[in-house]
Amino acid sequence: MPDEYQGIDSMNLEIAQNRIIDFIRNETRKAGVDGAVVGISGGIDSALAATLTVKALGKDKVLGIHMPESGLTTSEDSKDAKTLADWLGIEFQTIGISGIISAFMAAVPESESADRLSKGNLKARIRMSLLYFHANRMNRMVIGTGNKTEILLGYFTKYGDGGVDLEPIGGLYKTEVWELSRRLGVPDSLITKKPSAGLWAGQTDEAELGISYLKVDEVLKRLEQNEDPETILKTPGISAEQLNSVMNRIERSEHKRNAPPVPPN
Numbered sequence: 001m002p003d004e005y006q007g008i009d010s011m012n013l014e015i016a017q018n019r020i021i022d023f024i025r026n027e028t029r030k031a032g033v034d035g036a037v038v039g040i041s042g043g044i045d046s047a048l049a050a051t052l053t054v055k056a057l058g059k060d061k062v063l064g065i066h067m068p069e070s071g072l073t074t075s076e077d078s079k080d081a082k083t084l085a086d087w088l089g090i091e092f093q094t095i096g097i098s099g100i101i102s103a104f105m106a107a108v109p110e111s112e113s114a115d116r117l118s119k120g121n122l123k124a125r126i127r128m129s130l131l132y133f134h135a136n137r138m139n140r141m142v143i144g145t146g147n148k149t150e151i152l153l154g155y156f157t158k159y160g161d162g163g164v165d166l167e168p169i170g171g172l173y174k175t176e177v178w179e180l181s182r183r184l185g186v187p188d189s190l191i192t193k194k195p196s197a198g199l200w201a202g203q204t205d206e207a208e209l210g211i212s213y214l215k216v217d218e219v220l221k222r223l224e225q226n227e228d229p230e231t232i233l234k235t236p237g238i239s240a241e242q243l244n245s246v247m248n249r250i251e252r253s254e255h256k257r258n259a260p261p262v263p264p265n
Contacts, residue, residue, distance in 0.1 A: 013180050017052070020168045024056035027166055028141055035061030037135040038143045039127055039161075040084060040092070042066070042077030046145040047084050047190045048181045049169050053143050059089040063134060067127045070098040080190050087187055093134075097126050124160025132163075141165040149174040149213060152220055153246065154253020162256060173220065174213040209249075211242045219246050 028036065035057055038050045054062050066081040078094070085092035101123065105111045111119070131142045144164030146156050151170055156162040169177060174195070181191050194204050195213070206212050211219075215238055222232045223246075232243055 013176070013183055016172065016176070017180060017184070020052050020171075021056045024053055024143070024166060024168050028057065031141060031165075033139050033141050035063070035138065035140045036143045037063045037065060037131050037138070037140050039131050039145065040064040040066050040081045041145070042074075042080040042084075042190070043145075043193070043195060044181055044186070044190050045147055045150075045169065045177060045195075047080075047186050048172075048177050048184070049143055049145045050084065050088060050090070051181070051184055051186060052168055054088050054090060061140075062088070062090045063138065063140070064088070064090050064092045065131060065134065066092070066094045067097050067130060068094065069101065069123060070096060076189075076193070080187070080193070083187050084190060095130055097123060097130070100126050121157045121160055124157035125163070128160050128163040135165075143168060144170065146170055147172050147174050147177050149217055149220060151257065153209070153216070153249045154256045155209070155249070156256070158256050173217040175217045210245055215242065216246055219243060223247070223250075 024036070036053050038046060038053055040046045040050055050062065050064055064081070064085045066078060066085075068078055081094075082092065104122065104126075111122075128142075134140070135142045142164045144161070144167040146161060146164075146167050147169050148171055150156050151167070172180065178191060195206065209216060218235060219232060219238060219242070222235070229243060229247070232238065233240060
């Protein structure tokens with residue numbers, strides 16, 4: 001969590017926490033499932049989603065799955081994923097995806113010349129398939145780990161990490177994810193690390209976005225309040241380039257947030 005971030009109103013966080021727990025409990029009950037499956041990356045978003053799911057359903061009804069890629073997923077992420085699962089007391093599995101990636105590459109010759117984004121999206125979709133395999137065999141739901149910031153920016157893979165049954169933290173900005181995680185006692189190592197999707201070497205969210213989560217959340221909140229761009233640009237530390245980047249991402253990713261369109265009758 002950034003040092004300069006001073007926190008969010010604790011009462012609002014408590015309301016959000018209780019609302020999310022009720023949401024998970026009610027939606028799984030309505031679906032008639034026996035529990036939940038959560039992909040645990042070793043990052044803060046999956047940590048918070050898993051924590052809230054345990055509070056809603058109980059540790060015996062939550063399976064955490066860590067899906068590392070050999071040579072790319074860091075040992076720190078794998079260690080933190082296991083630390084979280086032990087802290088929550090949930091069933092935990094590690095399923096390496098390197099062999100699946102290799103099999104895909106061998107079956108599709110064009111994959112060797114694919115750009116890193118295409119390959120990265122493939123990895124996210126492989127992980128989604130593994131989560132659903134286990135959810136289906138156990139009569140459970142797949143719990144998403146996307147936050148409001150990522151969803152608004154389209155910073156997720158369509159039918160990858162965006163392919164889930166529930167998005168419990170989808171109403172929380174990234175800065176709120178950090179703060180609620182701290183409030184709930186999530187292990188500190190997950191809160192303080194740099195956010196990364198881990199889809200290629202050296203990737204970090206903020207470097208790819210070109211703006212810190214602290215600033216992007218400020219922009220998104222102001223846009224949500226229908227402030228015009230000229231007013232937002234008066235905010236210290238936010239450049240026209242950063243604002244335009246955020247607004248362009250929102251516009252370009254609209255298709256990710258909507259059901260596939262069908263032609264009118």
